[in-house]
Amino acid sequence: MIILIAAVAENNALGKNNDLLWHLPKDFKRFKEITSGHHIIMGRKTFESFPKPLPNRTHVIITRQKDYVHEGCIVVQDLESAIAVCPKNEDAFVIGGGEIYSQSIHLADQLDITRVHHSFEADVYFPEINSKIWELTSEIFNHKDEKHLYDYTFQTFVRKT
Template identity: 75%
Template sequence: MITLIAAVAENNALGKDNQLLWHLPDDFKRFKNVTSGHYIIMGRKTFESFPKPLPNRTHVIITRQKKYTAENCIVVDSLQKAIAICPKEEETFIIGGGEIYTQAIEIGDKLDITRVHHTFDADTFFPEIDLSKWELTASEFHPKDEKHQFDFTFQTYLRK
């Protein structure tokens, strides 16, 4: 199963200048719990936005840079090659960025979205979710609090 996992604002914003636009500790915890032990596929810029590789995950990085290397990571030049090297019997996670999500939404099986209930100025966006192709199967609202500046909802969509 191929799952796209992302935190997405109301205007589909993902980030700006290769940075996230919000800090939601519960979303980070959920991301860690859901993706730990799995293959995670990402673009080079997404990988480079991390201070270091994420623990307990196999990183598959997509880049057009021919000689790009990253220690203890798999580097490929296309989404198709990235998916091909991941175990078929396990859930694989696409974690960004915008260009990778745009390619992957056409072939993904599941969307694991944290919908941040705010709009942001951004330069990277998640593709529009076409509700004729995707069914919302779970939704869990979290109000803002002292640790979370914005209301957000965990949403799960499955391909129809």
């Protein structure tokens, strides 16, 4: 299965200046639990926003730079090549950025969204989730607290058949 996983604001904002717009520790924990042991597909800028590769995951980096290499990572030129290097019988997670989400949403089987209940100024946005194509199958609301500045909801969407 191809699964897009993202934390998305009410106005579909994802980030600004190659950085996140919020800090939600429970979302980071959920992301780690869901993606550990799997292939994660991302654009080069998303990869370079990490201080180091994420542990216990196979990184597939999409870049137009022909000579780009990073030890321990698979580097490809396009989304189709990224999907092709992932095992067919396992889940593969698309983790960003905005352009990669836009290219892959029509190929995805599932969306795992953390909906941050606030709007932000951003320079990268998640594509619209079309209710004619996607069915919301799970929703878990979380109140803001001392570690989470915003209310947020874990949402799972599956492609309608």
